[in-house]
Amino acid sequence: MERVTAADLDAPHRGYPADVIPLQYHAHMLLDEPRMEAFARAVDLTVGPGTRVLDLGAGTGVLSYFAARRGAHVTAVEREPGVAETARAALREAVGDRVTLVHADAREFLPDGPVDVVLCEMLHVGLLRERQIEVVAAFKHRYLARFGGPLPRFVPEACVQAVAPVAQDFSYRGYHVPAPVFQEPFAAQPRTTPLAPPAVFQRFFYSDPLPRRCEASVAFTVEGAGVCNAVRLSTKNLLALTYDPPGSVDWLMNHLVVPLPAPVPVAAGRRLTVAFGYCPGDEIPALRDSLRVTLS
Numbered sequence: 001m002e003r004v005t006a007a008d009l010d011a012p013h014r015g016y017p018a019d020v021i022p023l024q025y026h027a028h029m030l031l032d033e034p035r036m037e038a039f040a041r042a043v044d045l046t047v048g049p050g051t052r053v054l055d056l057g058a059g060t061g062v063l064s065y066f067a068a069r070r071g072a073h074v075t076a077v078e079r080e081p082g083v084a085e086t087a088r089a090a091l092r093e094a095v096g097d098r099v100t101l102v103h104a105d106a107r108e109f110l111p112d113g114p115v116d117v118v119l120c121e122m123l124h125v126g127l128l129r130e131r132q133i134e135v136v137a138a139f140k141h142r143y144l145a146r147f148g149g150p151l152p153r154f155v156p157e158a159c160v161q162a163v164a165p166v167a168q169d170f171s172y173r174g175y176h177v178p179a180p181v182f183q184e185p186f187a188a189q190p191r192t193t194p195l196a197p198p199a200v201f202q203r204f205f206y207s208d209p210l211p212r213r214c215e216a217s218v219a220f221t222v223e224g225a226g227v228c229n230a231v232r233l234s235t236k237n238l239l240a241l242t243y244d245p246p247g248s249v250d251w252l253m254n255h256l257v258v259p260l261p262a263p264v265p266v267a268a269g270r271r272l273t274v275a276f277g278y279c280p281g282d283e284i285p286a287l288r289d290s291l292r293v294t295l296s
Contacts, residue, residue: 043067044066068098113147158248237252
C-alpha cells in the first residue's frame with residue numbers, strides 16, 4: 001500500500017487547491033480506526049431519529065453515513081467533484097436517499113432551514129492546512145444572520161492544543177534531513193526524546209468566538225540534558241461532551257514534529273521558552289518559520 005509522507009500532506013496536490021484532499025488520500029482516513037471509532041461514537045451520542053444534520057466538507061460521506069443510520073435527516077456538502085461523486089454513490093448504496101449531497105463550497109453554503117447538529121471534520125494537527133476554523137466561523141455568521149439563535153451543536157465541540165520541546169533524530173542511514181514528521185500518538189517513538197512534558201497553549205469551543213491565531217509562548221523546565229532541535233505539536237479534538245457521567249469522546253490526532261531553525265543545547269533544570277504564531281489554515285512552513293526557542 002502506498003504510504004503518505006509528511007511531504008505529501010504538506011504540499012499542494014497537483015491540480016488541486018492546497019486545502020483540497022484528492023480521493024486517493026481519503027482511504028487513509030477511512031483506515032484510521034481510532035478516528036473512525038471516535039467519530040462513530042460521537043455521532044451516536046449527538047444524533048438520533050429526526051435530527052437535522054449538516055455535514056460540512058463531507059469528503060467520502062462517512063460521517064453523513066453514521067448520522068443517517070441513526071435516523072437523521074442529513075445534508076452533506078463537498079466541493080471536490082470526484083470526491084463528491086464517490087460520496088454520492090457510496091451513500092446511495094448504504095442509506096438510500098437519507099442523505100442529500102450538495103456539490104458546493106462549505107465556506108459559502110447555508111441550508112434552507114435551521115439544523116440541530118453540524119459535522120465538520122476538516123481537521124489537521126495544529127489546525128494547519130485545512131479550513132476548519134474558516135468554515136465554521138463563516139457558517140456561524142451566516143446562520144445567525146438568517147435564522148438567529150441558538151446555534152446548532154458542533155462535532156467536534158472543542159479543541160485542545162499542546163506543545164513540547166523535543167530532541168529528534170533526523171538522521172536516516174547517516175543522511176540528515178530535518179523535515180517535519182507525523183507520529184502516531186500511541187506508538188513508541190524511539191527517534192524522539194521529550195525534554196519536558198507537553199503544555200497546553202490553546203483551548204476553545206466551536207460554539208464560542210473562534211481563534212484568529214494559534215499562538216504560544218510557553219516556558220518549560222528541562223528535565224534532562226540534551227539538544228532541543230524540534231517541537232512536537234499535539235491536537236486533541238473533543239468530539240462530543242457527555243454529562244452523565246461527565247466526560248467526552250476524544251480524538252487525538254497524529255503528533256507533528258517540526259524542526260527548529262537552529263538546535264539549542266540544554267541542561268537539566270534550565271528554563272526554556274517555546275514561542276510561535278500562525279493563522280489557522282496556514283501551511284506547516286508558517287509554523288516552522290515562526291518557531292523561536294530561548295533559554296533563561
